Amino acid sequence: MKPSKCLIFCRDARRSKALFETEAKAMAFIKYNRYAIKRKAGFAPVRAYHCTSCDGWHVTSRKAVFDVPDKAEVMIAAYNREHNLDWQNRRDRLREQKREQRREQELEQKLIQEREQEAANLLKARIKRNGPLMALYKQIEEIHKLIKNRTDKTRTYKAFTKAYQKLGIIMDSQSPTTDIQIIKDKLDSIYADYQSKEK
Numbered sequence: 001m002k003p004s005k006c007l008i009f010c011r012d013a014r015r016s017k018a019l020f021e022t023e024a025k026a027m028a029f030i031k032y033n034r035y036a037i038k039r040k041a042g043f044a045p046v047r048a049y050h051c052t053s054c055d056g057w058h059v060t061s062r063k064a065v066f067d068v069p070d071k072a073e074v075m076i077a078a079y080n081r082e083h084n085l086d087w088q089n090r091r092d093r094l095r096e097q098k099r100e101q102r103r104e105q106e107l108e109q110k111l112i113q114e115r116e117q118e119a120a121n122l123l124k125a126r127i128k129r130n131g132p133l134m135a136l137y138k139q140i141e142e143i144h145k146l147i148k149n150r151t152d153k154t155r156t157y158k159a160f161t162k163a164y165q166k167l168g169i170i171m172d173s174q175s176p177t178t179d180i181q182i183i184k185d186k187l188d189s190i191y192a193d194y195q196s197k198e199k
């Protein structure tokens with residue numbers, strides 16, 4: 001095998017070099033050609049080495065085997081370091097953003113709950129003297145508890161029926177007020193919500 005047949009320009013060695021697919025092929029080349037090359041050139045290849053840049057095997061007349069990475073390996077390692085660092089930074093930033101979002105959501109949730117509690121307290125204070133309306137309010141609170149505790153359907157629907165009976169009586173016997181409407185809306189929305197989730 002003539003070396004000129006598989007000469008390629010090696011970017012790592014910065015000159016043309018014979019390239020072999022496998023170490024065995026490179027070693028076979030040395031074995032069968034070294035005397036002829038030595039006669040002609042005065043020196044001959046003595047060992048094969050892997051080249052990352054060419055992704056194959058070269059032969060060299062230099063005996064010393066330095067266990068150092070070639071240029072391509074150094075560049076790849078540098079790229080990986082940089083790339084990993086960059087990726088890590090981005091991941092850290094994303095995590096921080098997510099934490100920030102969660103904190104904001106929690107705060108918002110807390111504010112909403114506080115406002116809801118405040119509104120509920122005000123409503124309770126207003127209907128304190130209206131016995132039937134207060135009873136209906138307490139029934140709605142009871143339904144809330146049943147839903148929260150995942151009580152079985154039958155009991156929960158019975159509680160709804162009871163609440164709507166109370167509401168019917170109130171609407172028949174009292175003149176309409178905003179508070180009655182608020183409580184009716186509350187009951188309706190809980191009922192609609194419960195039905196949609198039960199399906």
Ligand SMILES: [Zn+2]
Nearest residue numbers: 010012051054
């Ligand atoms: Zn090479």
